Amino acid sequence: MSKFLNTINLPEDLRKLQPNELPQVAKELREFIIEIIATKEGHLGASLGVVELTIALHYSFNTPKDLLVWDVGHQAYGHKILTGRKNVFHTNRQIDGISGFPKRSESSYDTFGVGHSSTSISAALGMAIASNLNGDFKKQHIAVIGDASIASGMAFEGLNHAGVTDANLLVILNDNAIGIDPSVGALKNYLTRAKVGQKPKQDNIIEALNFNYHGPIDGHDINALLNAFEILKNKKGPKFLHVITTKGKGLRQAEENQVKYHAPGKFDKLTGDLLPKDDAILPPKFQDVFGLTLVELAKKNKKLIGITPAMPTGSSLKNMMKAFPDRAFDVGIAEQHAVTLSAGMATQGFTVFCNIYSTFLQRAYDQVIHDVALQKLPVVFCLDRSGLVGEDGATHHGVFDLAYLRAIPNLIIFAPRNEIELRQILYTASLGLSLPIAIRYPRGRGNILNWKTDFKKLQIGKGVELKRGNTIAILSIGAIASQVTEAISNLKDEHMAAIGHYDLRFVKPLDEQLLHNIFKNYNTIITIEDGTISGGFGSAILEFANMHSYKATIKILGVPDSFIHHGKIEELYDRCELSSSKIKDCLLSLL
Ligand SMILES: Cc1ncc(C[n+]2csc(CCOP(=O)(O)OP(=O)(O)O)c2C)c(N)n1
Ligand SMILES: CC(=O)[C@@H](O)[C@H](O)COP(=O)(O)O
Numbered sequence: 001m002s003k004f005l006n007t008i009n010l011p012e013d014l015r016k017l018q019p020n021e022l023p024q025v026a027k028e029l030r031e032f033i034i035e036i037i038a039t040k041e042g043h044l045g046a047s048l049g050v051v052e053l054t055i056a057l058h059y060s061f062n063t064p065k066d067l068l069v070w071d072v073g074h075q076a077y078g079h080k081i082l083t084g085r086k087n088v089f090h091t092n093r094q095i096d097g098i099s100g101f102p103k104r105s106e107s108s109y110d111t112f113g114v115g116h117s118s119t120s121i122s123a124a125l126g127m128a129i130a131s132n133l134n135g136d137f138k139k140q141h142i143a144v145i146g147d148a149s150i151a152s153g154m155a156f157e158g159l160n161h162a163g164v165t166d167a168n169l170l171v172i173l174n175d176n177a178i179g180i181d182p183s184v185g186a187l188k189n190y191l192t193r194a195k196v197g198q199k200p201k202q203d204n205i206i207e208a209l210n211f212n213y214h215g216p217i218d219g220h221d222i223n224a225l226l227n228a229f230e231i232l233k234n235k236k237g238p239k240f241l242h243v244i245t246t247k248g249k250g251l252r253q254a255e256e257n258q259v260k261y262h263a264p265g266k267f268d269k270l271t272g273d274l275l276p277k278d279d280a281i282l283p284p285k286f287q288d289v290f291g292l293t294l295v296e297l298a299k300k301n302k303k304l305i306g307i308t309p310a311m312p313t314g315s316s317l318k319n320m321m322k323a324f325p326d327r328a329f330d331v332g333i334a335e336q337h338a339v340t341l342s343a344g345m346a347t348q349g350f351t352v353f354c355n356i357y358s359t360f361l362q363r364a365y366d367q368v369i370h371d372v373a374l375q376k377l378p379v380v381f382c383l384d385r386s387g388l389v390g391e392d393g394a395t396h397h398g399v400f401d402l403a404y405l406r407a408i409p410n411l412i413i414f415a416p417r418n419e420i421e422l423r424q425i426l427y428t429a430s431l432g433l434s435l436p437i438a439i440r441y442p443r444g445r446g447n448i449l450n451w452k453t454d455f456k457k458l459q460i461g462k463g464v465e466l467k468r469g470n471t472i473a474i475l476s477i478g479a480i481a482s483q484v485t486e487a488i489s490n491l492k493d494e495h496m497a498a499i500g501h502y503d504l505r506f507v508k509p510l511d512e513q514l515l516h517n518i519f520k521n522y523n524t525i526i527t528i529e530d531g532t533i534s535g536g537f538g539s540a541i542l543e544f545a546n547m548h549s550y551k552a553t554i555k556i557l558g559v560p561d562s563f564i565h566h567g568k569i570e571e572l573y574d575r576c577e578l579s580s581s582k583i584k585d586c587l588l589s590l591l
C-alpha cells in the first residue's frame, strides 16, 4: 500500500515531506517502477539504481527552475513519476504514450532531450553559461551521468570546457561500475580505485580539471545525498559529486544479473523471474547471426578483428570476445574512436568488423568519411538496429543511415534481405574487399530457421529478381522485403501476376544492369526502404531514372521526413505505410 507516493504529483509535494520519510518514498517508488515495467517492459536496472538520487535531487533542488539533465535518460523513470507523469507511466514507450527518455515537449522538468549518451555535461554547461549571461547567478544546473557515459569523448569535452568557466554546474557521476555491459577502460579502473580510497587526493583527475570534487558517497543513502547537495549548492563554479550506486537496486535478480536486467522484457513483479519465452522455435536474431558467424569467420581468418563501442551483448560481439579475447574489443561508448581505431588496424592489413548500432554511427560520421572512405580503408561496418527499432523511439531509430552513407564516395552499402544474406555478406567481407562496406540490418529476428548454410561469396553490386511481373515493379532494400512478399501474396491472382519484386541488395553500387531491365519492362516503379525517404534508396533510384531519362512513374515508400516516435515496430511500419497491408493498399491503388 502506498503511503506517500499517491500524494506526490510534483516535486513540490515531495518537498512537503520530512527527510526521514524519504526512504519510504524510495521504497514505494521502486515498487511502482517494478510493477509497471514487469508488464510494460523497458529499461529497469538503471532507474532502480537512482531512486534515492532522484528523490534527493527533486527534494533538495528547486526543479524545474533549477535545471536537471539526465544523461542517456534510461534511468529517468523515477524522475518522470515524480514530475507529474505517475498516472501515465503505464504508457511508457507505448505508441502515443510517454517517451522512455526525457523529452522537452513532454514536461518542463525534462530540460533536455536525451537517448544518446554523454551529452548531459555539455548541455548543462550550456544552460549554466546562459544563466550567467542572463544575470541569474542563483540557478543550479545539474548533469547526472553514468560511469560508462562519462568515459565518452563528448563528456570529456564538456568537462574540459567547464573546468575553465565559472559556470554554476554540478556534475553527478552515478558510478555503478557498469554500462549495459561491465564498464571498460582506464577511467573505470581509476574510479574503482577511487572508491576504495586508494588514490591520494592530489591525484584526483576531476580536481585536476578544476572541479570542486566531493565524494565518493553512498548513492542509496538519502541523508548523505541531501548533505552533499547542501554543501555543493553553496560552492561557486564547476562541482563534481561522485556517487556510488548499485544498478538494479532493490530487485535481487536485477542486482545479480545486471546485464540481463538492463532491459529485461516482461518479468514477475514479485519474484523478479523473467517470464519464459518460447525462443526454441523462433528464427535467430540478426545480431546473433552476426555474432555467431563472426566467430566462424575468425577461426578461418587470423587477421579478423571485431570492435564494438559498448554494445557487446546487444551486438552479440560478446561471442567473439569470449572465443578470441585478443581480437575482439569493447572500447566503451566511443563510436568515433571505434571507427578510427578500425581504420588504424585496417592500415596494417587487418580485416576489421566494426559493429555499431545505426543510430550511434551518426556520432562518427566524419570518421567514416575522413578516416575510412577517403583513404579507401576496407573497414567492414556492421550497422545493427537499422531501420525502425520500436519502443526506444525517435532517438534510436536507425533510419538515416542509407541517406547519410549514400553521400560518401568509396563506400559499398549493403542491406541483407534475410539472415542467410547477412551471413553471406559477412563471409564475403571476411575474404577482403578493396573498399569499405556498410552492412545494415534490423533489430530483432528474421524468418529463416536454418540460417547456418554453407558460405557463398556474393558479387558486389548485384541485385536479385524475386518475382517477375509486367506492370508494377517493387524495388526493396533489406529485410523490409518480407513485408513486400507478404503484400504480394495477399493479392488476388490476377493482380499478383502484374507485380514484380526485386531486391537491389546494394544501395551502392547499384545494380545498373538490373535497373535498366526493370525500367524497360515496367511502367510503374515502387521503391521501399525502412529508412528516410529524403536522400535514401528511393532517391538513388530516382537519380538513376533521371540520369537515363526513364519516364516510368516512381513512387517512394519509406520513413517520411519527420521524426518517428516510439511504439512497436509493426505499429510504426503501419504508420509509415510500410506494413504489408499498407503496401497491398498502395499496390491496389496503382493497379
Ligand atoms: C552514443 C551512445 N552509444 C551507446 C548507447 C547505448 N547505451 C545506452 S545506456 C548505455 C550504458 C550507459 O551506462 P552508464 O552511463 O554507466 O549508465 P547506467 O546504465 O549504468 O545507469 C549504453 C552503452 C547510447 N545510448 N548512446
Ligand atoms: C538506452 C539505450 O540506448 C540502450 O539501452 C538501447 O535501448 C538498447 O537497445 P536494444 O534493446 O535494441 O539493444
Ligand SMILES: [Mg+2]
Pocket (backbone or CB within 6 Å): 146, 147, 148, 174, 175, 176, 177, 178, 179
Ligand atoms: Mg553505469
